[in-house]
Amino acid sequence: MTFDECKRLDAQDPLASLRDQFFLPEGVIYLDGNSLGVLPKAAPARISEVVAKEWGEGLIRSWNSAGWFDLPQRLGDKVARLIGAAPGEVVCTDSTSVNLYKVLFAALSQAGDAGSRRRVVLSERSNFPTDLYIAESLCRERGFTLKLIEAGELPAALTDEVAVLMLTHVNYRTGAMHDMKSITAAAHAAGALAVWDLAHSAGAVPVALNESDADFAIGCGYKYLNGGPGAPAFVWVHTRHAGQFEQPLSGWWGHAAPFEFTPHYRPAPGVARYLCGTQPIVALASLECGLDTVLAAEAFSGGQGSMAVLRTKSLALTDAFIALVEARCAGRFTLVTPRDHAQRGSQVCLALSDGGSGAYAIVQALIARGVIGDFRAGDSQMPDILRFGFTPLYLGFEDVWHSVEHLVQVLDGEEWKRPEFNQKQAVT
C-alpha cells in the first residue's frame, strides 16, 4: 500500500463527508476516539443554547418546556438504533460503572437465594478493570464468587455454577471482539444470564442485542459516541427482564410516579427504573450531538443502519494500518489485535516484538508529533501495548498513512529514547 493508494481510497470513500461534522485540531491525527471522541461541530452551539436559554432563561420551567424530563429516553432511543435494540429499551444516564452495578445487581437477583448452586459471576481476567471492581464488590455483598478466566476458556467455563457471564464485547486493551450471539447462547444453555459491556462497541462495531438475545448491556457515551468528556452512559435491558428485577439505586427518576412524592419506592415499568437521580442536562445535550454524528451515517447505508457502513470503513482502516505497520516496521511489533475481521473491534494494538519497555515512550513521541494514540501497561501475563483507535467517522486512509510514517520516524531516529518521552503523566 502506497500513499497514492491511500489518497485514492479517501477519494472513493462514500463516508468522507462525515468528517465535516467534527472539529479536528490542526496538526492532530486522533487515534484515541476509543478513549474520548472528538468534538462535534454542532455541540458548542447546542450546549450554549442549553446553558443560556434552557437554564438561564427557562430555569426550572425547562423541565417541561425544554423536555428535560424525557432526555434519558429520547437519547436512549437514538442509542438503540446503534446497538440493535428497539425504542423504549435504552436510557442514557449516570456512568458506565454505576450502570453496571445496577444491571449486575438485577441479574444476580434472579440467581435465587444463597442456597442456590449458582453463585459464580464469570468474567475475563483482561476485562476492563472498573467492571471487575464493580463485580468484585457486588459479589462480596451478595455472596457470589467472581471467577476470572481467559477468553479461550469459554464456553467450557460455563458450568452450572455460573449465574452471570459478564463480558466486555470488545476488549479495551486488545481490541478483540467476542461473538455476542454464540456466547450468549452458550451462557443461556448453561443456565446463566449474559451481561455485556459495550464501551468499545457502541458506535464502533455493529451490535445486535435483541438478535443475540442478550440479557443486559451497558455502554459509554464519550468514546465512539462522541458525547464529550464524562458524557452520561447508557443501559439496555431485555424486555423480558426490564420490569422483572429491581436495581438498588432507587432514586426519584426511576420511580413509577416521581411527582407524587410518596414515601415508598415503586419502580417505573420497563427500563426507566434504571434511572436514579437528577442527570447533568448540559452533558445529556452534548451527548445528543455526539449520537447525531454517528446516526448521520444512516443516510449512506441504504437502509442498513449507521453501523453497517461504518463497519466496512473501520475494517478497511484497521486493515490498512496493520498492513502498513507490518510492511514498514517489519519485525518491530507483534499484532495483539485479532487479524480475523469477525474478532476485531475498531482499534489496533501493538506490542514490541523484542519484549522491551519502549511502548510508553513511543506513544509519547507520537503524541508530541500530533499522532494521539495511547499506552496501556502490561503485567506478568500481558505485554505493554500501543493502542490506536480508528473512528471511521472522522479518519481517512491518509491519516493511516501519516500515522505509520510518524511511527517509522520515531523508531528510525530513536526519537522515543529522549528523556521527555519517558516521564510518566499523572493520567495515562
Next chain:
Amino acid sequence: MTFDECKRLDAQDPLASLRDQFFLPEGVIYLDGNSLGVLPKAAPARISEVVAKEWGEGLIRSWNSAGWFDLPQRLGDKVARLIGAAPGEVVCTDSTSVNLYKVLFAALSQAGDAGSRRRVVLSERSNFPTDLYIAESLCRERGFTLKLIEAGELPAALTDEVAVLMLTHVNYRTGAMHDMKSITAAAHAAGALAVWDLAHSAGAVPVALNESDADFAIGCGYKYLNGGPGAPAFVWVHTRHAGQFEQPLSGWWGHAAPFEFTPHYRPAPGVARYLCGTQPIVALASLECGLDTVLAAEAFSGGQGSMAVLRTKSLALTDAFIALVEARCAGRFTLVTPRDHAQRGSQVCLALSDGGSGAYAIVQALIARGVIGDFRAGDSQMPDILRFGFTPLYLGFEDVWHSVEHLVQVLDGEEWKRPEFNQKQAVT
C-alpha cells in the same frame, strides 16, 4: 413594612453587588433557587472554553493538561468552605441519590452482622422521597428496617436498635431546619451514626459538619450552589470514617492506583474512595462557576465565611416575606416554615388556611406573572404547600415586596381560578 422600607433595605444591603454575578431573566422574580439555581454570568464563557479548548483542542490530553483528574477534589475543597469541612474531606461527583447510597452503605457497614441488635435506619416520614427510596432499598438489601418518624419524636426514637440516623438538615417541603449538633450528639449518645443530606443547606444556611461531629453528609450542586441543571453532587465523610469503610460503587476513579489497571479493587485513602466512574467534565466546570458565586460572599464577611453573611440576609428576606404575607394576605395562609430563626432554612412555605386545593393554581398564576416558586402536593398528613426559596445572593427586598404584591393580586382578582392554572404539568 412598606415598599419604601424595602427599597431602603436594598440600598443598605452590603451584599447587593453579588446579584451582578448572575443572569436573571427579564420580568422574573425567581423564588425557586432551592430547586434549580440561576445561571452565573461566568458560566457560559467557562463552559464554552471547556468545550472548545479542553475537549475540542486538548482532547484526551486534557486529563493532564486541563487538570480534569483533580476536579472532584478541587471543587470539593470549595464546597468544604461552605459546610464547615476541611480541605481534602469532600469530593464532587455523581448525583445526590447515588452518593447517599454510597455513604449509607458505608454507615451500615459499621453496624455489624445480621446478628447485631442495631438493625434500624431512622429517618423522618417527611424526608425527601428519594432519600427514603434509597434507604428503603439498602435496608432491604442489607437486612435493616427503615423506621420513619415525625421530627418531634426525636431524640426519643433514638433507641439502641438504631444503627443510623439519616436526616435532611433542612426539610425540602417545610423549610424546617434541624439542630445538627445536638441531634448528632443524641445519635452518638444512643450509639448510632448520623448521615446528613445537605441538599437544602449547602449555600443556603451555615453548616458546621466537623464542629457538629457528623459522620457522613451528601448534598446537591444545582440548588443553592448554582451549578446548573443536574450538576454533580458532593460527598463528605468524617476523617475518622473516610478510610474505614468501603462503598460498593467501586469504580476506577475511587481506586488507590487507577492507572495501574490492576484486576482487583483497592480503595483510595480518604474520601477519594467515594468516587466511582468518569464524571461529566463540562458539568463539573459549570458547578465550579456556581460555587464561586457563593464563595464571592467571603469578601464581605470579615473573615466569617460566606455563609455567615448570607445567613443574615437570608433571614431578613424570609422575615420580610412572612411579615408582608401576614399583613397583606391576612388569614389566607398558614405559615408552615418555622418562625424561629434557629429552625428556619432559606425558604418560606405556606399552606392555605381554608384547607382548600388552590395551592397549585395559585403557584401557576404566580409563575405566569413571572414570580417563580413551586408547589408541593400534600397527603393525608401534610397540606399542599406553596414553596418560596430565598437566595440572598441574587434576591433583594424589593423582590420580596413585588412577590407579595403579585400574590395579593392573584388572590384578590381570583386569577388563580382560571382553567389554565389548574392544568397539571408533567413535571411539578
